[in-house]
Amino acid sequence: MGRAIGGHGVSGGVAAMAMEALDRCAEAATYTEEPGKVTRTFLSQPMQRLHGRLAGWMEAAGLHVRVDAAGNLVGRYPGLHPHGPVLMIGSHVDTVPDAGKYDGLLGVMLGVAVVQALGGRRLPFGIDVMAFGDEEGVRFGVPFLGSLAASGRFDRGLLERVDARGIAMAHAFRLFGLDPSRIEEAAYPPGGILGYLEAHIEQGPVLEALGASVGVVEAIAGQSRIQAEILGRSGHAGTSPMAGRLDALAAAAELVLEVERLGRSVAGLRATVGTIAVEPGASNVVPGTARLSIDIRHRRDDVRMAAVADLHARAVSLAATRGVKFVVTREEHQAAVPADPASVERLARAVADAGHIPHRLDSGAGHDAAVMAAIAPMAMLFLRSPGGVSHHPDESVRAGDVAVALEVMIRYLDLLADGFGSAGGS
Ligand SMILES: [Zn+2]
Incomplete structure (x- = not known):
């Protein structure tokens, strides 16, 4: 079986390709909607220009490039057999506003680098390097549009959503040169890909x-997102005596601390109040x-749902004590997505073979991998995030870690x- 690299440690060729991947992330960061910042949203002109550049890098690595019907850029590296299976290696090329250079982009550049490293050697399977057009959901307020389309679960109703400038998604597709009525063509059939592999910065410490x-x-953690209201009674700050007030914000303040206490009391739980709005204000x-x-x-979904139930009981009782009402107005639950166990073992072995300890961890953030897991065995490799910084211009990654990845x-x-x-001949 021909190994691409022998022994432990990173070879000079791999280190150079890792540096090149980093340089490409830096160059990709100049394709932006806001001068001086990295902001690149779905179907934007900077994304279209980046596609042109990325296509050039992909072609130089030996990939055949196309833009799919959902605005994802895909490069195909053929395997030994023209109709053989295909492994997808991907991540996303959109960003949050004022982003760093590596979230998403690095995974795509590593996909290109992997094919480059094969140097034309054919494998018993093909490789699709996938650059998803939307993961962050910034432009239309819905995340994972690229991977939802690729996994055949894009909801057509979303095409009517408008961005901040009033441009409907369907129209944005047309401006990008795509026909929104053909979006289903971006879907891979269930079982149509051999597996999905994504490298991504950890975005945590x-x-x-x-x-x-x-x-x-x-595993990629499950999430519960709850919108709630505390209903009290407004009154004049000067004339309402302290006794008898039904202060909704004071009750909310207690609830915020209760959420924090709950988060701290259960191992591995994350519990956050992210927004609060007060009326009349x-x-x-x-x-x-x-x-x-x-x-x-x-x-674990059972632990999360138990925490949600616990919190609900605490909120109701806290509200009752103060004579206010606690009402849940919206509740969304997303199940945890385990990585494919066989792929996890294979990836852990690859880490060990490369001379590193195969640490295992969970992802607290959602990723394209969680969506693609619906149609393919999924594996994800995290790279160390210095300072845990992400979704911020200071986001960084070490060159040595990129070479290891x-x-x-x-x-x-x-x-x-x-x-x-x-393993196929070279
Ligand atoms: Zn990301």
Whole structure:
């Protein structure tokens, strides 16, 4: 079985390709909607220009490039057999406003680098390097549009959604040169791909605390998003005696602390109040209504749902004590997505073969991988995020860690090829 790289440690060729991937992320950052910042949303002109540049890099690596019907850029590296299976390696090329350079982009550039590293060597499967057009959901307020389309679960009703400038998604597709009526053509059939592999910066502090370059994701945490209201009674700040007030914000303040207490009391739980709005909202008025958002995440759905139930009971009792009402106005639950166990083992072995400890961790953030898991065995490799900083211009990644990730991904391909009984000749 031909290994792309022998022994431990990163070879000079891999290190150089990792540096090139980083340089490409830096160049991609100049394709932006806001001068001096990195902001690139779905179907925007900067994304179209980036597609042109990225297509050039893909073609130089030996990929055949197309833009799919959902605005994703896809490069195909053929396998030994023209109709053989295909492994997808991908991530996204859209960003949050004033983003860093690596969230999403690095995973795409590593996909290109992996194919480059094969140097024309054919595997028993093809590779699709996938650059999803929308993951962050910034432009139309709905995330994962690219992977939803690729996995055949794009909701047509979304085409009517408008962006901040009043442009409907359907029209944005046309401006991008795509026909929104054909969006279903972007879908891979269930079982149509051999697997999905995504490399992504961790966006958190776990790997840095472990002193590790990379980690293997075991599960993407489930999320509960709750919108709630506390209904009290507004009144004059000067004339309403303290006794007998039904201050909605004071009750909300207690609830915020309760959410924090709950988060701290359950291992692995994340519980956050992210927004709070008060009505009437004047300095001389006792708040009558407080609206807040609660975000609860855990890798285990039973633990998360138990926390939601617990919090609901605490909120109701806290409100009753104060004579106000606690009302849930909207509730969304997203199940946790485990990575494919066989792929996790293969990726862990690739990390170990590369001479590193195969640390395993969960992802607290959602990723394209969670969506693609619906149609393919999914694996995800995290790279250390210095300072845990992400969704921020200071987001960074170490060149050495990128080289390790690239080597791990190459070894992953070889292990996967071994499973076919032949790694293929060069
Ligand atoms: Zn991302």
